[in-house]
Amino acid sequence: MPDDAVVRPGARVDEALARVLGERTAAPLAKLGLRTTGDLLRHYPRRYTEPGTFTNLTDLAVGEHVTVQAEVRQVTVREMRSRGGAMLQAVVTDGVRTLQLTFFAKRRGVLRVHEQRLVPGRTGLFTGVVSDYRGQRQLTHPDYQLIGVDADDEAAALVEASRPIPLYPASAAVPTWRIQRCVRTVLDPLTDADLPDPIPAEVRSARGLVGLREALTDVHEPFTDEQWRRGRDRLRYEEAFVLQAELARRRQLAAGSPAVARPRVAGGLLDAFDARLPFTLTDGQRAVGAELEVELAAAHPMQRLLQGEVGSGKTVVALRAMLQVVDARGQAALLAPTEVLAAQHVRTLRALLGDLAEGGFLGGDDLSTRVALLTGSQGASVRRENLLDAASGRAGIVVGTHALLSETVQFADLGLVIVDEQHRFGVEQRDTLRAKAAQTPHLLVMTATPIPRTVAMTVFGDLETSTLSEIPAGRSGVTTVVVPADNTTWVARTWQRVREEVEKGGRAYVVCPRIDPDDEQPGARRRSASGRGAGDDDGADLLSWDEAAAPADDPDADEPSVDEPSVDGLGVDLLGVDAGAPPRRPLRAVLEVADELRALPALAGIEIGTLHGRMAADEKDRVLAEFTSGRVPVLVSTTVIEVGVDVTDATAMVVLDADRFGISQLHQLRGRVGRGAAPGLCLLVADAPDGSPAAARLATLAATTDGFELAAVDLELRREGDVLGAAQSGGASSLRLLRVARDGAVIERARADAREVVGADPELRAHPELRAAIDRLLVGEREEFIDRA
Incomplete structure (x- = not known):
């Protein structure tokens, strides 16, 4: 038997649909990303409907491609005198509302087939694009299937008329029932041997799970609701198990790799730093520091995620880990996503270290090292000096952006890699930096965005997780208020409050979504800083990293709704997310807002600066220095200040177009104020109608x-979409049924089972089916995304 027959069991799932179904049938399926037998079998029904349970036909959105279940009420056929030919009009109903079906033909006889099938009283699924004709919603030339009629014989018709009807994500070219027929054509002849099960038999037995062949039959061809629920639950568990197995495998491989132990050295830099700290570490900082101390002293690489509340002191914890490595004759590299953040880190580290960061300089402590900065925009002489400091080992701590990844950057002995805001880096970038070490360096991944536990288990399951939840003493907190953008009195008071904060010695950020205003758009509503009109600009929605990818509805609710509209057309809700909503107003821009604020009487005499990503690095540094000193106490900025920027005297923040940001991003922005003894104030200026998702986000943010x-509320509100990456190539989402916001218990069980299986067989040699499933899961961007952990 050839080797690949062992490594790749069940090759029939890789058969091309064109071969199984024929080119003509397979072509439109390929446009849905369904190219193989396996693709089609994993294209699960979006929901199920019961025969006799009709779709609510209220407010169908014009232009949407829909599938509705309704009863035929009447049918008429007539000649069209004005344009020639004939027209058939059928009226279908949900019992209250009606929808018109219209068919045209050159001759009346052509319409006879529809007239004979669309008999009043029959129930069917009707699919097409909604249009409006004289105030009546209609489908023109819809495709349809009649329940209990379109079957091979009377017995089959009775069966079909009594079983749950699966509704698939479909398209205009391939209606849901055609997908169902294709699935049956593919699935029926397959055996258990053709569908190797990635869940080991002992795990299935312990968890009471059916086999893969049976589960696929349950979800695609159910006779009862209990049956499709059983199949769905098993397939949902499978998704969690396969992912957790890969995370467990990576974790085990990392634990088995050699690394240079970096134990704490008595009387070294770390002891000197601790002795000089002007504040007391929180209990959380001490506990996490102890965890890192133990893991850095081990001869296998540390792999840890450090997450913390905004302002919880992650930088101090990371610095203490760096100093332990430096004491042990190693170096630490901190990779930051932006030049602003990298420069801020360097300023913070040097300020915390004092003369301990002046190694080799006059006045430097005998134990001292250097903190070097490497960015892409540095001048040649400065860059050359910092490169030499890194290569020679004089700089024990090297901070940088993507410039750290350059071939010209070398280290004397890289012992610790810290990746800040890890979700902004890909696996190649991180591994390029780690490859600069002679042996695998220790890894500390930091995120300033709190991660719900279920997400951490799903995405970062191969890392140990440390959490900082305490806020250091001496911080007064932040009050958050939502300001209606169309309330001129409240908006005027917003700028008056900014002035009051400045007059008390504070600083104020004004955050805008964009840098430049676009040209005036005809008919666009434009609002100035005073709330009375001026220019803003069009722009993309600024929801969180996976928020924009969230599905329009939850296709996997425990109970399929019989009152909700059916879903068709690649998962687009029948009513549409923004159906009937007015066009969104253009977004505010830094450059225009700064000009408007300079003209406001409320801010007369106050210097106003600007900061954004297109500015040169030295210009950004100058602006931040002027803001920190108070010479320019109001800073109009993009979200470039979202993380890392630490100005103790910053007490006020105004976020314009706050309704266009996600919860986590707003929370990070808010964390830039109230970092000193004076209390902070965050004013969220927004157009968010009552009852809208944006209003819910803002109300939640103001409440806590x-x-x-x-983070937990955010996950619930936006239904996380695909946690393995929003942009997938060549197919459907990697997690089709699993929802981390809802399925924490499933993930917990799968995690425990996967660790046991991988612990006994790290290479999964006895489980080729599981290895094959992992390979299918981790393709393209999915593998890159999971590697970012």
Whole structure:
């Protein structure tokens, strides 16, 4: 038997649909990303409907491609005198509302087939694009299937008329029932041997799960609701198990790799730093520091995620880990996503270290090292000096952006890699930096965005997780208020409050979504800083990293709704997300807002600066220095200040177009104020109608400053979409049924089972089916995304 027959069991799932179904049938399926037998079998029904349960036909959105279940009420056929030919009009109903079906033909006889099939009283599924004709919603030339009629014989018709009807994500070219027929054509002849099960038999037995062949039959060809629920639950568990198995495998491989132990050295830099700290570490900082100390002293690489509340002191914890490595004759590299953040890190580290960061300089402590900065925009002489400091080992700590990844950057002995805001880096970038070490360096991944536990288990399951939830003493907190953008009195008071904060010695950020205003758009509503009109600009929605990818509805609710509209057309809700909504107003821009604020009487005499990503690095540094000193106390900025920027005297923040940001991003922005003894104020200026998702986000943010609570609410509000990456190539989402916001218990069980299986067989040699499933899961961007952990 050839080797690949062992490594790749069940090759029939890789058969091209064109071969199985024929080119003509397979072509439109390929446009849905369904190219193989396996693709089609994993294209699960979006929901199920019961025969006799009709779709609510209220407010069908014009232009949407829909599938509705309704009863035929009447049918008429007539000649068209004005244009020639004939027209058939059928009226279908949900029992209250009606929808018109219209068919045209050159001759009346052509319409006879529809007239004979669309008999009043029959129930069917009707699919097409909604249009409007004289105030009546209609489908023109819809495709349809009649329940209990379109079957091979009377017995089959009776069966079909009594079983749940699967509704698939479909398209105009391939209606849901055609997908169902294709699935049956593919699935029926397959055996258990053709569908190797990635869940080991002992795990299935312990968890009471059916086999893969049976589960696929359950979801695609159910006779009862209990049957499709059983199949769905098994397939949902499978998704969790396969992912957790890969995370467990990576974790085990990392634990088995050699690394240079970096134990704490008595009387070294770390002891000197601790002795000089002007504040007391929180209990959380001490506990996490102890965890890192133990893992850095081990001869296998540390792999840890450090997450914390905004302002919880992650930088101090990371610095203490760096100093332990430097004491052990190693170096630490901190990779930051932006030049602003990298420069801020360097300023913070040097300020915390004092003369301990002046190694080799006059006045430097005998134990001192250097903190070097490497960015792409540095001048040649400065860059050359910092490169030499890194290569020679004089700089024990090297901070940089993507410039750290350059071939010209070398280290004397890289012992610790810290990746800040890890979700902004890909696996190649991180591994390029780690490859600069002689042996695998220790890894600390930091995120300023609190991560719900279920997400951490799903995406970062191969990392140990440390959490900082305490806020250091001496911080007064932040009050958050939502300001209606169309309330001129409140908006005017917003700028008056900014002035009051400045007059008390504070600083104020004004955050805008964009840098430049676009040209005036005809008919666009434009609002100035005073709330009375001026220019803003069009722009993309600024929801969180996976928020924009969230599905329009939850296709996997525990109970399929019989009152909700059916879903068709690649998962687009029948009513549409923004159906009938007015066009969104253009977004505010830094450059125009700064000009408007300079003209406001409320801010007369106050210097106003600007900061954004297109500015040169030295210009950004100058602006931040002027803001920090108070010479320019109001800074109009993009979200470039979202993380890392630490100005103790910043007490006020105004976020314009706050309704266009996600909860986590707003929470990070809010964390830039109230970092000193004076209390902070965050004013969220927004157009958010009552009852809208944006209003819910803002109300939640105003109600609490607990980042972990906000992260959990955020996940619930936006239904996370595909946690393995929003942009997938060549197919459907990697997680089709699993929802981390809802399925924490499933993930927990799968995680425990996967660790046991991988612990006994790290290479999964006894489980080729599981290895094959992992290979299918981790393709393209999915593998890159999971590697970012």
